[in-house]
Amino acid sequence: MSTGYLWIKAIHIIGVVCWFAALFYLPRLFVYHSATPDQAGRDRFKIMEDKLYRVIMRPSMVITLAFGIWMLVLGWSAFASSGWLWLKLAGVAALLGYHHYCARLVSLLADDQSPHSEKFYRMFNEVPALLLILIVILVVVKPF
Template structure:
């Protein structure tokens, strides 16, 4: 078993764990935006905060092991892996998405949500599309 395979396995594991949260958190936002109950409002605030703080280390570990993979393959490989450059751009957008979730969390926490449940439904679909593109790039390596 090589170090490279261990890095790859850990990168994939932490990515899956991260995405479990990234897929579920906006769904909580949908339900939170629809609630009128103060008790439910408080429960959603707790659930959203715990979930985002739970999956954030997974996002960071995904980055660490992805970086170790790139480092292990070497600079020459990285230079000619144009598919990876496109993938990294999409991954960067996912990290921006993740960061924006902290802003949305703060809006709910401060009772300052200005977004509709419909917005959050659409927002919930974005990482699904990006993940599809990332997986296709990583598997097919089209360029």
């Protein structure tokens, strides 16, 4: 692998780590936010959620995708026949759906509308961990 490719991969992994920091923490904030009865407390969560989404989560998602797609283009001839890659991309599609639903929840909660219970947010919070386990095993072990 060329040094250039390895730099792209390093930046891809940095993006992944930052994206997941936010994917793990934002739904945790939803859990606490939805259980907060007072307006001042809820307003504080709104600021935290908005900052976390706009400053960390969205930019790191863009970096992960851009550098991942760049590697895909560079190594396409080898990747096209790799089964693990297609399943990984399905996992990434699920992650993007999750990401966009989080963005929707940030704006609903900003309007003091919480469409779900605290228990729902606790379960919702576990989804990125499952996708992380799946995707990392696929890219490192490359089982098929």
